[in-house]
Amino acid sequence: MAADTWIIVAGQPGVKNLIEIARGLTGQVRALVVGTEDVADTIAAAGVDEVVWVRPDPDIPLEAYATTVQSVVQDNPGVLIGGRNPAERVLFGAAVATLGAPVFTGVSSVAADGDDVVVKHAAFGGITEQTVVISGPVGLVVDGGGLPEPGIAVAIEEIAAEAMNDVRVVGRSESTDEHADLASAARVIGVGRGLKKEEDLALIEELAQALKAEIGCTRPLAEGLDWLGRDRYIGISGAHIAPKLYLAVGVSGQLQHIDGVRGADLIVSINSDPRAPMTAEADYSLIGDLYKLVPALTSALSGR
Ligand SMILES: Cc1cc2nc3c(=O)[nH]c(=O)nc-3n(C[C@H](O)[C@H](O)[C@H](O)COP(=O)(O)OP(=O)(O)OC[C@H]3O[C@@H](n4cnc5c(N)ncnc54)[C@H](O)[C@@H]3O)c2cc1C
Structure with missing residues (x-):
């Protein structure tokens, strides 16, 4: 049976x-x-x-x-x-x-x-x-x-709920990080090490607002650089997503990352390197500097 x-x-x-x-x-x-x-x-x-x-x-x-x-x-x-x-x-x-x-x-x-x-x-x-x-x-x-x-x-x-002995919560503090909901998001921007500084995440946040997208990332940004929470990294050991649009920004597109985005309907990549694996994986690629392309996209989407 x-x-x-x-x-x-x-x-x-x-x-x-x-x-x-x-x-x-x-x-x-x-x-x-x-x-x-x-x-x-x-x-x-x-x-x-x-x-x-x-x-x-x-x-x-x-x-x-x-x-x-x-x-x-x-x-x-x-x-x-x-x-x-x-x-x-x-x-x-x-x-x-x-x-x-x-x-x-x-x-x-x-x-x-x-x-x-x-x-x-x-x-x-x-x-x-x-x-x-x-x-x-x-x-x-x-x-x-x-x-x-x-x-x-x-x-x-x-x-009956039987807990292990001697474990009690003695304090709680609320996290200020917003919880990521990548799994059910219709649009996800994945940011990678093409971004030079943590402060530059502001550029991605503005684009995410204009695009009504959740922000995800590659593993190094969440584990190592610690710029974003671990619930935001996408890939074989992170989240598997299936949005309508996945926009990869400064992401090289290694297999371990790509494994998490195969469910996306449409993949767009912004990368300065035309030979990056992400370019081959994407349905559309914008080859160029993300520091120019991201603000330009944000302006276009916001009608500025
Ligand atoms: C066992 C194992 C499990 C792993 N699991 C995961 C996982 O689940 N998820 C994951 O993401 N990774 C995972 N990794 C890591 C993975 O192999 C890659 O190292 C990682 O995905 C690379 O991250 P990245 O694309 O941000 O960085 P990089 O590979 O350094 O790529 C940065 C990209 O940015 C581009 N760039 C640079 N400057 C600019 C600019 N100004 N404008 C536009 N583009 C620019 C570059 O051309 C490059 O393509 C795993 C590795 C191992 C060994």
């Missing part, structure tokens, strides 16, 4: 992609929610067959409920799907470790073949796509994909 699929939800309900992938498999779609009642209610109306809810103590970090998550999936092993948020990754990791299941990231497609699961995923740093067939439990890490469409709600089964 085909195994059921568990979706691990931690703290936030932006798991549309996870549910869509699970629905493409055979068997029941079960959501294991560690979060507030609002999150559980949203997931219950999101097209799943069953919701198991762990109501966390607000003064205990969600990650501390790993043992509860482990005991739930242990009773019904199958396919586990988790998102990329920090708490989701911890709870998902605990669950797959319990089952001794292999984990795949960079997943581009998942299908059922009888009782087996066939997964296509990026391998060797994105240089190749590999197809694997798994006969037992398996873990898949995918982008959340934003809020699911509301539908008819299923019942929620609340279970």
Whole structure:
């Protein structure tokens, strides 16, 4: 009999992609929610067959409920799907470790073949796509994909929430960074190391405002330079996006980055180097200095 699929939800309900992938498999779609009642209610109306809810103590970090998550999936092993948020990754990791299941990231497609699961995923740093067939439990890490469409709600089964000992929140400070919503954005500007200084991000912000676009980036800008948050970098180890328009500015277009933008309908590149791989990947390329082209585009779009 085909195994059921568990979706691990931690703290936030932006798991549309996870549910869509699970629905493409055979068997029941079960959501294991560690979060507030609002999150559980949203997931219950999101097209799943069953919701198991762990109501966390607000003064205990969600990650501390790993043992509860482990005991739930242990009773019904199958396919586990988790998102990329920090708490989701911890709870998902605990669950797959319990089952001794292999984990795949960079997943581009998942299908059922009888009782087996066939997964296509990026391998060797994105240089190749590999197809694997798994006969037992398996873990898949995918982008959340934003809020699911509301539908008819299923019942929620609340279970006892048992947290690990001795972990309590003793302070909180709000981040001033705006949270990036790259997965559901219709237009994304991806900025790369062609930008010379952090202050020059102002140019990209003005263009993003004129274009009504979200700002994403290459990995070096988020990890290393730390000019933008880690939730903004796109690629094999970052976000996978599928906007109508992806505008790459000063991005060379290495395979690891391109892997995250293949879902875009239209790719436009601004790069001073006509031989940059991004130029070959793009549907349209503007060859030239971004310090001239970006302000010119902003002016044109703003009617200045
Ligand atoms: C295991 C692994 C995983 C990785 N995962 C990711 C990932 O998920 N996402 C990711 O992005 N990277 C990832 N990388 C890094 C990746 O290999 C590249 O190093 C990175 O994407 C390059 O970033 P960049 O395009 O910003 O910089 P660069 O490669 O330095 O490119 C800068 C570009 O800007 C252009 N430029 C310079 N000045 C101007 C100007 N004035 N006007 C216009 N254009 C200009 C240059 O011609 C160049 O093409 C990973 C690497 C490894 C090894």
